[in-house]
Amino acid sequence: MILIGLFISTAHAQGGRLLATGGVSQFEGAGGGGLTPWALIAGYGTEDEIGGAAHYTYLHTDDYGLHSAGFKLGFFDRFELSLTRQRLNIDSDVVAATAGALIGGLEPILGAPDPITARATSIDMDIIGAKLRLFGDAVYAQDSWLPQLSLGIQHKRNKDFDSGVAVPYLGNVGVPALLGAADDTGTDYYLSATKVLLGVPFGRNLLLNANLRATKANAFGLLGFGREVINPLDGMLLDRDTGYELEFGFAAALFLTPTLVVGGDYRTQSSRLEDQPVLGLLGAPDLARENNAFDIFLAWFPNKTFALTAAYVDLGNLPFQPDSKAAYLSLQASF
Amino acid sequence: MIRILTLTSLLVLLTACNSVPTTPSGADSNLKNYDRTLYERLSTEDAALYDRLGGYEVIERFVGDGVDYVLADERINDLFEGVDAENLKFQLSEQICDLSGGPCIYDGMSMEESHFGLDITEAEFNALVEDFQRAMRDNDIPYGLENQVIALLAPMKPAIINR
Numbered sequence A: 001m002i003l004i005g006l007f008i009s010t011a012h013a014q015g016g017r018l019l020a021t022g023g024v025s026q027f028e029g030a031g032g033g034g035l036t037p038w039a040l041i042a043g044y045g046t047e048d049e050i051g052g053a054a055h056y057t058y059l060h061t062d063d064y065g066l067h068s069a070g071f072k073l074g075f076f077d078r079f080e081l082s083l084t085r086q087r088l089n090i091d092s093d094v095v096a097a098t099a100g101a102l103i104g105g106l107e108p109i110l111g112a113p114d115p116i117t118a119r120a121t122s123i124d125m126d127i128i129g130a131k132l133r134l135f136g137d138a139v140y141a142q143d144s145w146l147p148q149l150s151l152g153i154q155h156k157r158n159k160d161f162d163s164g165v166a167v168p169y170l171g172n173v174g175v176p177a178l179l180g181a182a183d184d185t186g187t188d189y190y191l192s193a194t195k196v197l198l199g200v201p202f203g204r205n206l207l208l209n210a211n212l213r214a215t216k217a218n219a220f221g222l223l224g225f226g227r228e229v230i231n232p233l234d235g236m237l238l239d240r241d242t243g244y245e246l247e248f249g250f251a252a253a254l255f256l257t258p259t260l261v262v263g264g265d266y267r268t269q270s271s272r273l274e275d276q277p278v279l280g281l282l283g284a285p286d287l288a289r290e291n292n293a294f295d296i297f298l299a300w301f302p303n304k305t306f307a308l309t310a311a312y313v314d315l316g317n318l319p320f321q322p323d324s325k326a327a328y329l330s331l332q333a334s335f
Numbered sequence B: 001m002i003r004i005l006t007l008t009s010l011l012v013l014l015t016a017c018n019s020v021p022t023t024p025s026g027a028d029s030n031l032k033n034y035d036r037t038l039y040e041r042l043s044t045e046d047a048a049l050y051d052r053l054g055g056y057e058v059i060e061r062f063v064g065d066g067v068d069y070v071l072a073d074e075r076i077n078d079l080f081e082g083v084d085a086e087n088l089k090f091q092l093s094e095q096i097c098d099l100s101g102g103p104c105i106y107d108g109m110s111m112e113e114s115h116f117g118l119d120i121t122e123a124e125f126n127a128l129v130e131d132f133q134r135a136m137r138d139n140d141i142p143y144g145l146e147n148q149v150i151a152l153l154a155p156m157k158p159a160i161i162n163r
Helices: A002-010 A092-110 A277-281 B002-017 B038-042 B049-053 B056-072 B085-099 B122-138 B143-160
Strands: A050-061 A064-075 A079-090 A121-135 A148-158 A165-167 A171-173 A185-197 A206-215 A227-230 A237-241 A245-255 A260-267 A293-300 A306-318 A321-334
Touching: A050 A306, A064 A321, A092 A165, A185 B038, A227 A277, A237 A277, B038 B143, B049 B056, B049 B143, B056 B085, B056 B122, B085 B143, B122 B143
Parallel strands: none
Antiparallel strands: A050 A064, A050 A321, A064 A079, A079 A121, A121 A148, A148 A185, A165 A171, A185 A206, A206 A245, A227 A237, A245 A260, A260 A293, A293 A306, A306 A321
């Protein structure tokens, strides 16, 4: 509440950094591109100022829709603090297909289930993020290849880990737990290195970003964290893996005009829930397989107050949707 | 002797690899206190930025407008109180001519000297950049050339702010 008050009270004072140098909001709420956080501190605050941004993003791909809304403050172009709520809407088709797989696998053992109507469900997740600029100046230090380097964390709490959807035999379950995730919370740690090349290529400004992330997340945490497979019939622990894995992200963004940026993101995923024995029994071992995600975006910065990003995102496999291509729209207000 | 030769051939090699459209030596200039910019290292242009901008007249014109915008800019014009505007325009034109590979050798004060004691903030520095971007756009300087001018000026930030 205090943060929101601060946000509103300082919102009238425009920060002193150059247009677009705070980036947009990536879908987990950090300052960056579409999928990956950048080393830049969000908002337009210089080393003497506090900046900030609020965003709303919607991504849609057939049976899935992801809302992301949040805000962040950038302190003295050094430290960024962000709060984001995500809501993944899951269509009733997916719930019906899940019920179908359970019935297919368990009916021979347990007999016909009580009838349940498949309803659409959703998974909510809160993300608290922080990012510290360690060294480097992405924009001005044009006489050096040394990038701007930032260290970040994203603490995620999945609110619908083990409840929220009714399925045959098992009753009220949560999608992440059902698919074999171990935990409802997880913390990602990342390093981002960003460099802007002014005047290259073709006189355009080019931003390059590399991101290294240690994570336990499945599908960015929307399907929980780690892997823990328990035989639903006898409660036996079949498999457990809650260690960190290293994932990579790359982004490039080219300024076509002073206000229009075209770019792309690439982000690898661990795919820890793939080849899961219980799902294997149900005949769907690859249900929660994760592919590396990529996007192509167009961002428009008409002024320092607003930015609009439209993107095409390829997420690969989602449960019961093996080839997920998404439309993405994000609005950011900043100061 | 061998070391000097090696160094010379290395320099020649580097120069050959990066046939750069800016100041050939930079050594005579009182201005450039930083390494070659990424733009200079990576550019494949064969004509000097100075020539592609259209020479001294064009530089003089957008610098003149830029200084006028700065003097009218309430965010920063108090920093320029009592400054001789015509001399400022001349010094800045000489700088950009020199940096962009034109036939000028800037012999004014170094950036550290000329901003000593002014305690210019990063926001004020950026305000000036914005005024000059506007001046270049108003003078129909193509966006690509504008970015190259900014690329050559950007590394001066540490020499200018918080002095």
